[in-house]
Amino acid sequence: MTIVSSYNEWDPLEEVIIGTARGAGKLAFEPALAAYYPKADPERGFKGAPYPPEDVERAERQLDTFALALEKEGVTVQRPDPVNHIAPFSTPDFEVANGHAQTCPRDVMLVVGDRIIEVPMAQRGRFFEYRAYRRLVKEYFAGGAQWVAAPRPQLTAETYTEDYTTEDELYDFTTHPALTEFEPLFDAASFTRCGRDIFVQPDVVTNRFGIEWLRRYLGPEFRVRVVEFTDRYPQHIDTTLVPLRPGLALTNPERPFKDDSAKFFADNDWRLVDAVPSVRTGPPTTRDVSNWISMNILMLNPETVVVESAETPLIELFKSLKIDVITVDFDAVFQFGGSFHCCSLDIRRQGELQSYFA
Template identity: 40%
Template sequence: MPPRDVLLTVGNEILEATMCYRSRWFEYLCYRPILQSLFNADPNMRWEAAPKPRLTDASYRHGFWDTYNELPLGEQLERVRNHDLVLTEEEPLFDAADIARCGKDLFVQLSLVTNRSGYEWLKRHFPDHRVHPITFTNTHPLHIDSTWVPLRPGLVLHCGERPAEPELMGYFRANDWEIVEAVQPESWEHKQRLSFCSPWLAVNMLSLDPKTLCIEEKEARLADQLTQYGFEVVPVPFRTVAPFGGGLHCATVDIEREGVLEDYFPVRYGRF
């Protein structure tokens, strides 16, 4: 269901991510017919694939989940900041959905499915971009698109329960971006049984253009908030998809866009 977990579009390139779940190793094959047709139709299309991982036991910390969830909150967050999580650095691993694209800048969340080796591989693969490793105050980081959501140039929506590291906030503000905290999701009050997704899947929205956003139809508070910022909101019934692992952003991937490569962050700040 979620092609954006597997495929990353950057310029005229579509890149197949490694994935780190053994259960998702073969998922890229579902999209191969589409990629083949795009490759055949467009002589400028670049079709790339990151090195397919072996996913042996050496790629995982044995017994991680036996102890991690029992740790105090502070220790969990310290491990997130140090990226001392379930993945080792045995081989590059990343999900495409852990990458937020803002023109020349690619923000790579280090998470339960993306390791530092994955970030390093992406940094070398995209030498014409600034590739940044980032973390959030989130004990179970998994995909960036329900935490840090660029809405249009100069405006980013973030999950208030998962504050960004101060230098990331400073980088955006130094470049005149407004950082808006998302309202609490409607799904907070009626979280679905058997769903592994956070209620913050509410902000996992599909941006059609700088003025138009598709969001889940029951997220009325979020719709009101986005309308105040001048967006046209298109409600889409999508709540029953969540238990299967994804929102509107997860379930889509851009394969054709208009525009040129922009630099939205000309000012350096801290390590950025």
């Protein structure tokens, strides 16, 4: 058995990393966050801060419950080492008031087959986030996994589009990108894996240089396919395009395809199902997560999914698709950066590399 092996989002899950909220901090404003805040927004002056201890404890209890629910299903669960992010740090190129968290391992590392890839993240405050996972990654390497870190970014002023805003012009990968092509940049959660085909949404933390770096590193065995959606400030694909099993995926009806990708899926006999609105759809209570956070689910196998307890309409949709649902309370975790998919990283799933598209 290969200790690390995962090629898609749905094969039976055997081992996973679940994040922790301990040591988390709220990011200070920095250039990578400019798309989310109008130029006159006072939040552009935010200097960073710790989370209230009671918020951390409530989120940690829900993360623990999530871990226990997976263990009851026979999944091996690993947890990162808590790192205190409430401290300033600097490199020769930038300095920040504090870091963020190790709640979302899906953002920091990309698993493709037996490879663990540490990614070059665009947010300065997340530069050292990989440190929380180093003990685990070294253990996986000792067990036979491949381990590589993409080029560490400099994150200088040249990395970011100067004076960026989406107030009057929507984010656009070609005409109005948030990032320059100064260096390769991407978050792992900007990609979703379907065997040999890996789909990537260009967004405010992922540029062409980063996509091309991953394409060349993975080589001809994989096809890295760009899909674009209409979104004011896209970040990560896992509340926009969510594969459930071969031939079936959820899509976000508020973020239609900008290209011909819908036809590409249809031509390959994939059914795209509109997700139902989240019960929390409306003005967001935090800019850390999407109003479509309900779509950020975790498939345990092609017939079983983990969904947030309050999302009754989505639960009913899954039942109509003949998918069993495990519910877990997770609303306290949202403000730390994500839901079930973001807060997990599948290390091993059953199954081998296959092609699900022509």
